[in-house]
Amino acid sequence: MLNNKGDSLSASYYQMVSNSQAAVGGEVSHSLSSNETTTTLGFQYSLDPLTTTKVRYDNHGMVSALIQHELRPKSLLTISSEFDTKAIEKSSKIGLSLLLKP
Secondary structure: OEEOOOOEEEEEEEEEOOOOOEEEEEEEEEEOOOOEEEEEEEEEEEEEOOEEEEEEEEOOOEEEEEEEEEEEOOEEEEEEEEEEOOOOOOOOEEEEEEEOOO
């Protein structure tokens, strides 16, 4: 795929793990302007039909995780976190999102 107004080229792959609620994925993205390549690996697991967890790691040392729960159809509560494994002394980012749709 060509992204960011033609500045970034990326390829991704997503695979459901057979006979389970798990999936794995990966992406390789190359920025043409900065000549930088980023590789990202991810894992997703459904705890139940309404709750999903996701974890992502990239080659720059960034780790992200989230848990998402469907409160009612199309209404989601998400708690997420991101931290840099190469700079543990820095504070991590934590987020809370509530999406309500009628």
